[in-house]
Amino acid sequence: MVLDISKSINKVDNFEKITGTAKYIDDIKPEGCLYAKTLRATISRGRIVSRKYPDMPEGYAIVDYQDISGQNIVKIIFDDMPVFVEETVNYFGEPILLVVGEDKATIMSLMHQISIQYETEEPVYDYVDSKIHKSYIKGQGEAVFDKAYKIIEHTYETGYQEHVYIEPQGVIALYEPDKISLIGSIQCPYYVKNALMSVLDCNEDEVRVEQATTGGAFGGKEEFPSLIACQVVVAAKKMKKPIKLIYGREEDMAYTTKRHPAKIKIEAAISKEHEILGLRTHVGLDGGAYIGLSGVVLLRAMIAATGAYTIDNLCVSGDVYITNTVPTGAFRGFGAPQMIFAVEMMIHHIAKELKEDAYKLRMKYLAKTGDVTSTSGHFIEPIIMENMIQKAMLMSDYEAKIKKYSHDNMNKGIGMSWFLHGCGFTGSGEQVHIKAIVRLKKDESNRVHILVASTDMGQGIKTTFRKLVAHKLNIPMEQVIFENPDTDKVPDSGPTVASRTMMIVGGLLAKAADQLKQQWKDQEEVMVEERYKQPEHIRWDDETLQGDAYPAYSWGINVVEVEVDPVTFEVTLLGVWSVYDVGKAIDEQVILGQADGGLLQGISYGMLEVMKNKDGRIQQKTVTDYIIPTAKDTVFMETELMDNPYALGPYGAKGAGELTLIGGAPAVALAIENAIGKHVTQIPVVPEYIMELMKNG
């Protein structure tokens, strides 16, 4: 098998998905299964002072905090969120209890008979209560502001983004006397398992977690499922029966995690010669009622403070603010989309205010191989951005169009974003927290089983991992088996997040395959294992936030061309072009699929998707209110993948899943800015905002 690994193949799960035979969580119904429904708090902040529960008919029960044998905390990176409200309510819709039983209508009528009395407190919705503060400097930090000739300052704001995976959240708990199992639409089986061990106060062999075929996730099934998984296992233990909890769309949109809204203030110290001496940046994230992953999201945002540019002096700080709103959490890009939007707008706004050519200014500061990163590490791997930029400009006819649209008043505009994304966990995450383990088992009939906890949620690793291992071992793909992960069978290779799956887990699998090749004994069982070891040259200090924040970076260019209706201010996409460096595509079509889908999510984050809360309540709770693009709202996208193999990635592969989203919002915002000739400082750039800019801005 000497074929180029990038050559696309038919994905292994295509058949079952197209023919409707793939089993998603709601398609599974265990014998004797009971349904569960969540009763939620109806205040944003306060205390429960009394609860009145009705008499329950036989086979029905209320499951609340008193049924928890372990800790009433969802164990995740920052452990502050209860599984069920005990007394204190921190957001509207916070789960108080489950009603479980056989018949859904009976459950609903019992829900209506429950009465909860509250004592309310004044809720906080503003960015005032910081629970996490971080900062770092580069070079002389803010000292350069003293010698600045001019200081340019802008504040950028981004809104919520809802994942809208088409399959809502869902989990099933199965009961056996000495073991509880959880099947779910989840990204991270071991996150869930650790949370379950904590809530049940049990040993690791008393709980098992299995992923069901997952209908989309985008980060929304990273940490959130641990909450509902904890709730249903507590219910299963009480009822000694299987429990199924499936969210409806409205419940999913109103009460599950979303992308953090952000306020980012950037000040640039400018010299008399129009050099950018340094930046002072502050990012504030709305964490919602509980911290959860917000500290890690904040870090990724802060580290992206210079985007694809090298700026010598930086003073970067950030805060996670706690508000009495639904908790925000992981979403593809994880803090980077907010910051990359701000940085890309800022560099254009600096150019405008200095009356410099934006392209020339950007080129001057574009990061190059060997440059010092924002956190004073180094870009060790070759950066091929100049080449990529040339390619993107040629594909889109950028130069001619930007000139034309900047001068003619024709309601058209073009925008180009440059960006990077760190692959794998931030800082020492991989080495200290995750410590990934992978195994390959060859059975007696020479079939090779991939034993990792990575989940396929549509991004195609069921196919690409099998392809990778088959390629390495030079055996047919059919000889390689990769089932949905089950924690009783697979080691903890870490969560399926952070653009780490192919580069880190796939990298370990490639090494394991080399090992297996050496130890291959025909018709005998052989097991090999690999563990993650941080490359020697990677240094990181968690305290000072100094060093190499990521082992490698993927890079991208997005160009978006739009037309803005002069009367309604509606924005129509005219063209979309992209160039990406993901090292090496393990399957070209899989990466192009990520490119199409990720970028459309990014563009619509920038121009379409509005979600707001009013008095702590999410206002857009259906797909009628919260608009995501349809097939009519997009155009064919032209995408180029550049080969730039990363020495430590499998066949040179780096991360790809998140990269494709993060440049979309700034590219479309810049295009609209080009069309209307006004400063865009917030997303989404909806017609109402454009109208306001045209009138006042």
Next chain:
Amino acid sequence: MVEVRFELNGETVITKDDPTKRLLDVIRTSFGLTGPKEGCGEGECGGCAVLIDHKIMNACITPLGNVHGKSVVTIEAFAKTQRGQTIRKAFETHGAVQCGICTPGMVIATESLLHANPHPTEAEIREGLSGNLCRCTGYNMIVKAILSLVEKEGSLW
């Protein structure tokens, strides 16, 4: 008691389910056909699409009583037909599937579109898919799959 009689995937069925029940629940629960998926429950996402008398309908907002005397085809049966297999192959070739939850509905939408208009333009294809939401693919690989059918397999429709 009221009986609803209809044709489900080519066979006549009679059910005593309440005629006001959602067709989606009846086909998924009473008949065990889990190909149609519930994505939104309000007729917006197309995850639950089925063919009723050869036209795409959202089973989540169709009361069971409405299909009395009609023919209902779900993905399970349609996928086995020659057209179903042809659509499947085009979806496979063009990378039209990621998480797959919208895919059965997309296949049904493709059939409904091509049945009414065997030679749609790109704009007509986008219009034809606009009742089906997909959050993974950005739609373009699905549109390309259908365009390939228009070019090569037009005679099947």
